[in-house]
Structure formats: structure tokens, C-alpha cells
Amino acid sequence: MPNARDTRMNRLFHVPLSPFCRKVRLVLAEKKIEVELVEERYWERDADFLRRNPAGKVPVLRMDGRTFAESQAICEYLEETCPEPPLMPSDPRDRAEARRLVFWFDDKFHAEVTSKLLYERVNKKITGEGYPDSRNVKAGAQAIKFHLDYLGWLLDQRRWLAGDRMTLADFAAAAHLSALDYISDVDWNRNANVKDWYAKIKSRPAFRGILADQVPGFPPPAHYADLDF
Amino acid sequence: MPNARDTRMNRLFHVPLSPFCRKVRLVLAEKKIEVELVEERYWERDADFLRRNPAGKVPVLRMDGRTFAESQAICEYLEETCPEPPLMPSDPRDRAEARRLVFWFDDKFHAEVTSKLLYERVNKKITGEGYPDSRNVKAGAQAIKFHLDYLGWLLDQRRWLAGDRMTLADFAAAAHLSALDYISDVDWNRNANVKDWYAKIKSRPAFRGILADQVPGFPPPAHYADLDF
Structure with missing residues (x-):
């Protein structure tokens, strides 16, 4: 069942110089979460991509069977679910x-x-x-x-x-x-x-x-x- | 010591129609946190106000002896420190x-x-x-x-x-x-x-x-x- 496996794979839709994507890539790498990077030409507004994120923006993270959008929502999710090493203060x-x-x-x-x-x-x-x-x-x-x-x-x-x-x-x-x-x-x-x-x-x-x-x-x-x- | 008391008072610097201020006001009211509302003409870039938030934006919340800026940082802080009623899902x-x-x-x-x-x-x-x-x-x-x-x-x-x-x-x-x-x-x-x-x-x-x-x-x-x- 290659399709079922595909949906469980971590995948980040990004563009290389986007600071929002880079922030998420840094968090993923610091927490040692492996992810396949997929370059997304978001400005072409591909229908599949817009289904993943109707805002039409990168980054979009496919992980844990769900699709996540908005870089700060993604970072907070990673911090909550993969707390080591912590990237937020405790106070x-x-x-x-x-x-x-x-x-x-x-x-x-x-x-x-x-x-x-x-x-x-x-x-x-x-x-x-x-x-x-x-x-x-x-x-x-x-x-x-x-x-x-x-x-x-x-x-x-x-x-x-x-x-x-x-x-x-x-x-x-x-x-x-x-x-x-x-x-x-x-x-x-x-x-x-x-x-x-x-x-x-x-x-x-x-x-x-x-x-x-x-x-x-x-x-x-x-x-x-x-x-x- | 009226000054010492003043600094402990909750105070929200805002403008009435700002959606970012309104979001914070709704959260404060839902959590029944009393706060003094102070209208801030942020576009006049008053020096005292810029010291509170060098970004020069409202809302700014004075609470717990600290000054908080950026509406979403404020809302997350209120959710973490005054969790009732919860305004974020648990999952x-x-x-x-x-x-x-x-x-x-x-x-x-x-x-x-x-x-x-x-x-x-x-x-x-x-x-x-x-x-x-x-x-x-x-x-x-x-x-x-x-x-x-x-x-x-x-x-x-x-x-x-x-x-x-x-x-x-x-x-x-x-x-x-x-x-x-x-x-x-x-x-x-x-x-x-x-x-x-x-x-x-x-x-x-x-x-x-x-x-x-x-x-x-x-x-x-x-x-x-x-x-x-």
C-alpha cells in the first residue's frame, strides 16, 4: 500500500528562501524530526496545494496524518508534541x-x-x-x-x-x-x-x-x- | 505608595476598533480578568509608549508586573496563566x-x-x-x-x-x-x-x-x- 505509507511520511512544502519555511526547517532539524522537503511553486496556485492550505502560502507540513499550515502554528505544534530540545522558555x-x-x-x-x-x-x-x-x-x-x-x-x-x-x-x-x-x-x-x-x-x-x-x-x-x- | 500600586494594576493600551485589541479584550472578558482600558494614540509615537512597545503598536498589556506586546503573544500568555475557561482545544x-x-x-x-x-x-x-x-x-x-x-x-x-x-x-x-x-x-x-x-x-x-x-x-x-x- 504505497499510498497509505505516503500519507504517513513527514513532508514539508516550502520554498528555499522563505523565512517562514526556514524557521520551520530550523525547528525540525533542531528537534531531529526527519522530513522530506518538497518545493512548492505556491504562486501558481495549484489546486492540490490550495486544498492543503486555502491560504495559498508556504510552509505546509504534512505530519501525523494531518496537514498543518501557518509557520507559527506549525512551530507551536512541534514544540508541544516533540518537546526535546525545548525551544520555548518554561516561564x-x-x-x-x-x-x-x-x-x-x-x-x-x-x-x-x-x-x-x-x-x-x-x-x-x-x-x-x-x-x-x-x-x-x-x-x-x-x-x-x-x-x-x-x-x-x-x-x-x-x-x-x-x-x-x-x-x-x-x-x-x-x-x-x-x-x-x-x-x-x-x-x-x-x-x-x-x-x-x-x-x-x-x-x-x-x-x-x-x-x-x-x-x-x-x-x-x-x-x-x-x-x- | 500609589505608584507601586499603579504598576500592579492590569492595564490594556488599545484603540477601540483595532481587531487585535478587540481579540485581547474578548479573551480578558471571557476569563473575567479585570483591566483598565487606556486609549493609546499609537500613531503619535509617544516616547513612554514606545518604551513599552518599541514596535509602536497596540495592544500592549501591563499585567503581573510585566509589559506584554503582540496580540497573539498576549492571548497565549493569558491562556497559559488563566486557563479557565479554556479558549484553546486540548489536542x-x-x-x-x-x-x-x-x-x-x-x-x-x-x-x-x-x-x-x-x-x-x-x-x-x-x-x-x-x-x-x-x-x-x-x-x-x-x-x-x-x-x-x-x-x-x-x-x-x-x-x-x-x-x-x-x-x-x-x-x-x-x-x-x-x-x-x-x-x-x-x-x-x-x-x-x-x-x-x-x-x-x-x-x-x-x-x-x-x-x-x-x-x-x-x-x-x-x-x-x-x-x-
């Missing part, structure tokens, strides 16, 4: 801080930076939407400075973004920054705290898959996969 | 479905509908950004039909949006729809399931505060607070 107040920072990146950083740099430079070309709007690129390049400074300020007070331990907040931040680093849009010399933090997270085994990504037409710069960047 | 798979729908409304519905109708018609006037863009209003009026149909389809199979019990997903949906209903932008006759569901949630005591909201310059229509709408 509810610290959990709220970790979640605040996840949303900081997935909402604010995404709107002000990722969508203005990565989507303009890469997604528009891949999905056939045309050329980058230089006003957006300029605004994104300006906004990322403020965000790097904010990260640096947090890391003045904390070992990891949400406190003393690595959490989903670090993965959300690293997911966005790694995707932007793939197109050389992160100035790692702006803040030493941020560079040290990224060096720590980049050297984790869970990061290997992401550092091996190759997007046709967009070769990564040499420093992208270099642990000594 | 992790069902929790993932409830969270998926929260993000459906707070991300997709917000981008396609709330920001195109409520923000164009109301927020722009309040914050002095000018007149509504009629293309956005038209796109929002079109998009809400698809969302009401999707809600109706879910409610064909379930008593509440995420399953047999009322969850955060229902509050997220009701928060957006109630804010749009304040400006008469919801066609309750489009889908009988949706109207029945909204009648159920609207009649809960937790909804009373929201139905009593009055925004200067924008009187609500007569049906807004009417339980028999």
Missing part, C-alpha cells in the same frame, strides 16, 4: 517575550525589510512579477539598520534574543536574516553582538540544510555558507 | 488548527479586508492620513465575500470555527468582523451559518464592552449592538 512571561520577538520578525521585520529587499530582488523575478521597485529596496536597506541596532541592544542584555536560552525567537530572526544574507543584504559589521549571535546560531548542525540551499539564477555569495564570515 | 492537532485560523484572520483577512476597509475609511481619517483610496475599498469589499464563504464552509462542518468548542479562532474572527460591522461593512445575509455563529458569539457577556464602543465622528449603525441583527 509563561518569558514565553510571551519569545513570542513577541517571533512576531516582531514575522510581522514588523517582514513588512519593513524582508518584503522590501528579498521579495523585490528575488521573488518578483521568480514569480514573473517584474523588476524591483528601487524605492522599496532603498526603504528596506534603511530599515534593516534600525532592526540590527535593536537586535544588538537586546543582545547587550541577553545571551539569546529572548533570554538566557536559545528559543523560537532566535530561529525566527535567523530565518529572516539568513534569507537576506543569501542576497548579501546584511551588514554583519554594523553590530558585533549581532555578528557573534549569528555566528553561534549559524554553526549549529540544524543550520546546515539552509546553508546548502541553492536558488537557480541566484548564486549565494561566498560568505553565505562560511562559518567564519 | 495539539486541534490547537494547531485554532492557531492556523487565528493567523488566517490576523494576517490574510487583515491584509485583504480589514486594512482595505476599516483602515481606509476610519484609521486614515483619525490619524490624519487623508481620504480613503477607492481602489482599496473596492478590493476589500470584494475580498470579504470570499472570506465569509470560507467561514460558512468551515461552519458547515463544525459548531465553532476550529471544532466543537469556542476558541481563540472564533475571537480573532469576531474581532475583525465586529470592527467591520461597526462601519456596516459586513453583509450578514450572505451566509446563514456565519450569521448564526456571530449571533452566538455576539450574545456572550464578554462581547458587551465591544458593543458599547463609540468612536467620535463615526457613530455605529443601529444593528451594530443589536443582538437580533
Whole structure:
């Protein structure tokens, strides 16, 4: 019964540079959950894919006989069902801080930076939407400075973004920054705290898959996969 | 020591028609957590407010000696620390479905509908950004039909949006729809399931505060607070 087996296999529908997919891939790898990666051209709005997620977005995770959508819902599910190693603090107040920072990146950083740099430079070309709007690129390049400074300020007070331990907040931040680093849009010399933090997270085994990504037409710069960047 | 007492008081910084604030207000009221509501003109970027939440957004909750930001981080915190009555299912798979729908409304519905109708018609006037863009209003009026149909389809199979019990997903949906209903932008006759569901949630005591909201310059229509709408 190959079909019955197929439905039990863990499968993540993703695109390589999506920060939301990268966040989920990091969590899966950190928790050592094996998963088959399937690239999904979500913008073609394939009927099978829309049945899996009527929102038409990646990531979508097929696991435990169910289909999961929305990256943060997926991460919370993985944390609840595969608690080792923990990626959320144990104190509810610290959990709220970790979640605040996840949303900081997935909402604010995404709107002000990722969508203005990565989507303009890469997604528009891949999905056939045309050329980058230089006003957006300029605004994104300006906004990322403020965000790097904010990260640096947090890391003045904390070992990891949400406190003393690595959490989903670090993965959300690293997911966005790694995707932007793939197109050389992160100035790692702006803040030493941020560079040290990224060096720590980049050297984790869970990061290997992401550092091996190759997007046709967009070769990564040499420093992208270099642990000594 | 009036100051020491002040800092222990629960206080929610909000604006009345924000769906993100409404979601938190519904959760607080359902869990019978008393809170002082403080209207925050977040667009004026007051320095004290930016210290509380550098993202510059509402809602911000002051509670248990800490400051919490990001509506979903706040709701998860309230669920973890004040579990009665539960607003999340007990099965992790069902929790993932409830969270998926929260993000459906707070991300997709917000981008396609709330920001195109409520923000164009109301927020722009309040914050002095000018007149509504009629293309956005038209796109929002079109998009809400698809969302009401999707809600109706879910409610064909379930008593509440995420399953047999009322969850955060229902509050997220009701928060957006109630804010749009304040400006008469919801066609309750489009889908009988949706109207029945909204009648159920609207009649809960937790909804009373929201139905009593009055925004200067924008009187609500007569049906807004009417339980028999």
C-alpha cells in the first residue's frame, strides 16, 4: 500500500528562501524530526496545494496524518508534541517575550525589510512579477539598520534574543536574516553582538540544510555558507 | 505608595476598533480578568509608549508586573496563566488548527479586508492620513465575500470555527468582523451559518464592552449592538 505509507511520511512544502519555511526547517532539524522537503511553486496556485492550505502560502507540513499550515502554528505544534530540545522558555512571561520577538520578525521585520529587499530582488523575478521597485529596496536597506541596532541592544542584555536560552525567537530572526544574507543584504559589521549571535546560531548542525540551499539564477555569495564570515 | 500600586494594576493600551485589541479584550472578558482600558494614540509615537512597545503598536498589556506586546503573544500568555475557561482545544492537532485560523484572520483577512476597509475609511481619517483610496475599498469589499464563504464552509462542518468548542479562532474572527460591522461593512445575509455563529458569539457577556464602543465622528449603525441583527 504505497499510498497509505505516503500519507504517513513527514513532508514539508516550502520554498528555499522563505523565512517562514526556514524557521520551520530550523525547528525540525533542531528537534531531529526527519522530513522530506518538497518545493512548492505556491504562486501558481495549484489546486492540490490550495486544498492543503486555502491560504495559498508556504510552509505546509504534512505530519501525523494531518496537514498543518501557518509557520507559527506549525512551530507551536512541534514544540508541544516533540518537546526535546525545548525551544520555548518554561516561564509563561518569558514565553510571551519569545513570542513577541517571533512576531516582531514575522510581522514588523517582514513588512519593513524582508518584503522590501528579498521579495523585490528575488521573488518578483521568480514569480514573473517584474523588476524591483528601487524605492522599496532603498526603504528596506534603511530599515534593516534600525532592526540590527535593536537586535544588538537586546543582545547587550541577553545571551539569546529572548533570554538566557536559545528559543523560537532566535530561529525566527535567523530565518529572516539568513534569507537576506543569501542576497548579501546584511551588514554583519554594523553590530558585533549581532555578528557573534549569528555566528553561534549559524554553526549549529540544524543550520546546515539552509546553508546548502541553492536558488537557480541566484548564486549565494561566498560568505553565505562560511562559518567564519 | 500609589505608584507601586499603579504598576500592579492590569492595564490594556488599545484603540477601540483595532481587531487585535478587540481579540485581547474578548479573551480578558471571557476569563473575567479585570483591566483598565487606556486609549493609546499609537500613531503619535509617544516616547513612554514606545518604551513599552518599541514596535509602536497596540495592544500592549501591563499585567503581573510585566509589559506584554503582540496580540497573539498576549492571548497565549493569558491562556497559559488563566486557563479557565479554556479558549484553546486540548489536542495539539486541534490547537494547531485554532492557531492556523487565528493567523488566517490576523494576517490574510487583515491584509485583504480589514486594512482595505476599516483602515481606509476610519484609521486614515483619525490619524490624519487623508481620504480613503477607492481602489482599496473596492478590493476589500470584494475580498470579504470570499472570506465569509470560507467561514460558512468551515461552519458547515463544525459548531465553532476550529471544532466543537469556542476558541481563540472564533475571537480573532469576531474581532475583525465586529470592527467591520461597526462601519456596516459586513453583509450578514450572505451566509446563514456565519450569521448564526456571530449571533452566538455576539450574545456572550464578554462581547458587551465591544458593543458599547463609540468612536467620535463615526457613530455605529443601529444593528451594530443589536443582538437580533
